[in-house]
Amino acid sequence: MPELPEVEVLRRGLNPALKGRRLERMQVFNASLRWPVSEHLAQACQGKALLEVSRRSKYLLFRFTSGTMLVHLGMSGTVQLIAATAPLQKHDHVQWEFEGGQSLRFNDPRRFGSVLWLSERDTAPALNTDGDGVNHKASAAGDEVNHKASAANAHSLGRAQALLARLGPEPFDEAFSGEHLFRSSRRRKLAVKPWLLSGEPVVGVGNIYACEALFRAGIDPRRSAGRISLRRYQRLAQCIVEVLDEAIAAGGSTLRDFVSSHGQSGEFQNRYTVYASEGKACQRCGESIKRFIQAQRSSFACLRCQR
Numbered sequence: 001m002p003e004l005p006e007v008e009v010l011r012r013g014l015n016p017a018l019k020g021r022r023l024e025r026m027q028v029f030n031a032s033l034r035w036p037v038s039e040h041l042a043q044a045c046q047g048k049a050l051l052e053v054s055r056r057s058k059y060l061l062f063r064f065t066s067g068t069m070l071v072h073l074g075m076s077g078t079v080q081l082i083a084a085t086a087p088l089q090k091h092d093h094v095q096w097e098f099e100g101g102q103s104l105r106f107n108d109p110r111r112f113g114s115v116l117w118l119s120e121r122d123t124a125p126a127l128n129t130d131g132d133g134v135n136h137k138a139s140a141a142g143d144e145v146n147h148k149a150s151a152a153n154a155h156s157l158g159r160a161q162a163l164l165a166r167l168g169p170e171p172f173d174e175a176f177s178g179e180h181l182f183r184s185s186r187r188r189k190l191a192v193k194p195w196l197l198s199g200e201p202v203v204g205v206g207n208i209y210a211c212e213a214l215f216r217a218g219i220d221p222r223r224s225a226g227r228i229s230l231r232r233y234q235r236l237a238q239c240i241v242e243v244l245d246e247a248i249a250a251g252g253s254t255l256r257d258f259v260s261s262h263g264q265s266g267e268f269q270n271r272y273t274v275y276a277s278e279g280k281a282c283q284r285c286g287e288s289i290k291r292f293i294q295a296q297r298s299s300f301a302c303l304r305c306q307r
Contacts (some may be wrong), residue, residue, distance in 0.1 A: 002077070015283065020050070026095070029095070033114050034114045045062075053294075058203075059072050072114045076108060117267050191224060207299075209244060211299060246271070254269060285305055287303050
């Protein structure tokens with residue numbers, strides 16, 4: 001699944017290419033994604049100017065003058081800039097055609113991704129990344145488009161907004177720090193890695209980058225979140241930011257499907273220290289990297305270096 005660095009790489013490629021352009025046409029070739037794409041979504045944004053492409057956690061936010069479109073890539077989704085006349089490929093589900101001949105196409109083999117809408121009255125700078133965002137408490141039935149939407153889609157919108165409302169701070173925001181992690185973790189018995197993956201203490205630290213950050217910080221992924229000291233959380237917060245920064249600079253990680261908005265693969269997978277390295281020698285001490293399951297996800301760690 002694409003994590004924060006991959007989504008941020010996409011945002012940085014899309015924003016300069018699309019910002020300020022008017023959306024001339026939106027085509028939905030297959031509405032059956034994780035939640036059905038509303039048949040009224042196109043009319044909500046067609047003819048409107050795209051103000052900016054921003055990001056909240058792993059959501060791409062396309063901010064139009066009439067509202068915000070939320071795009072989540074799911075397990076295998078990609079969005080790429082293409083020519084409007086490019087032939088359709090298998091698993092192409094949605095296409096946005098902007099003035100000037102610039103088009104964007106959403107491809108998702110597993111169809112776990114989503115394309116949802118928040119009306120203008122529900123859009124506000126509450127989810128702050130690059131100065132943008134959407135209201136945590138947005139209603140799924142905020143305008144005429146949502147009133148016309150099916151009950152199933154309205155439920156999907158409400159669910160998506162509920163997910164946004166529970167998100168923690170962005171790792172690059174001032175609100176995120178070792179002190180924040182320490183305060184948030186008190187009395188938490190959950191192991192630190194599943195706690196990070198929950199998105200409550202910080203967003204965007206998925207399985208890959210949690211493993212890498214915990215290794216750098218020397219923290220055993222199995223240690224209870226509530227039993228880690230302030231000093232160690234200060235180090236962990238620093239490592240989280242470092243790992244994510246480096247991953248973004250490397251174009252993200254490409255393990256299977258991820259490519260940038262221009263079809264380029266990421267390179268950070270070539271720099272992993274522990275993730276997907278079971279049986280390999282630790283780069284610090286030479287001990288074999290171990291793999292174990294936490295909350296149905298694979299964890300990788302050096303149990304000599306991480307305590």
